[in-house]
Amino acid sequence: MEHRTIGELMTRQVVSVELDTPFKDIAQILADNAVSAVPVLDSLGRPAGIVSEADLLRKAADQPDLSGRTPLPHLEAWERARAEGRTAGELMSAPAVCAHPEWTVVEAARLMEAQNVKRLPVVDETDVLLGIVSRSDLLRVFLRQDKAIQEEISREIIGRTARLGAAGVAADVVQGKVALHGSVDDPLLTPVLVRMCAGVDGVVSVSEDLKPAIVAGSAEGSAARS
Structure with missing residues (x-):
């Protein structure tokens, strides 16, 4: 049997940011490209982590609520450090959980489930970014x-x-x-x-x-x- 591979299903034109990309630039990139997360690449083009809307929203949630209607959320030390982050490298979830293009849908889906992630950067044998695959990409086999x-x-x-x-x-x-x-x-x-x-x-x-x-x-x- 011939299974569709992640290389066939992945998005190849990947929007990404660098480790030193500022907070506001990340927010603008997410909005301009209608995506909820992007890979954060190191100087060699390898995914170091993922920065998402949830990572950015953590900073908003950590701001004082002058109305007093909602309590300040309890954040662990590592969460507070990320909430105070100013660049992609400080805000991102790391390390990046990655897939390889020859993987099957089953392999990628199991990794997503095990790691509780919504997307996987796809890398080559040297860990350089090739594309990205999301839950919706995996569901395309059911079409x-x-x-x-x-x-x-x-x-x-x-x-x-x-x-x-x-x-x-x-x-x-x-x-x-x-x-x-x-x-x-x-x-x-x-x-x-x-x-x-x-x-x-x-x-x-x-x-x-x-x-x-x-x-x-x-x-x-x-x-x-x-």
């Missing part, structure tokens, strides 16, 4: 047409496992939901087929109604005994 999913399952999964006993299996795909039906020579093949189908780009869920195949010789023998 894949049902016909393309069905054709890949028929060709790459059912076709290649036919000699193992999946020749009697067919797949229907509606709204990314795969329904396997037919028969298999070996019931142990059923969970394998389900797992493989679940790994196809664009698949939302997999259900199966696969029954053991009836061997001709066994059917004749049963008929004779009856």
Whole structure:
């Protein structure tokens, strides 16, 4: 099976800032480009961190509220240091959590979930920035047409496992939901087929109604005994 890679999904024209970019310039760059965060690059073009609207908003939240309607938020020492930051290098979340262009959607999604981040700078083997991938970029695989999913399952999964006993299996795909039906020579093949189908780009869920195949010789023998 051919999975779409992060290199195919990422945005290549990346808006970025440098470590010494001032606070107000960062705010202007975010507004001008309609983005909520940008990578912060070192002198070699490598992501040192990410600075986001949330990082900038921390400074606003730390300002005194003369009306007295809202309490001053409690900030840890490191949060207060960043709230007092004046440049991207002082404000950013670091280190940058990065992906590589050959990664699959699954790999990138798992890293985002584990690190609780919304985007990943994509770097080459020397850690130089190539692009950026966001949650919405990863979700684009679910825009894949049902016909393309069905054709890949028929060709790459059912076709290649036919000699193992999946020749009697067919797949229907509606709204990314795969329904396997037919028969298999070996019931142990059923969970394998389900797992493989679940790994196809664009698949939302997999259900199966696969029954053991009836061997001709066994059917004749049963008929004779009856």
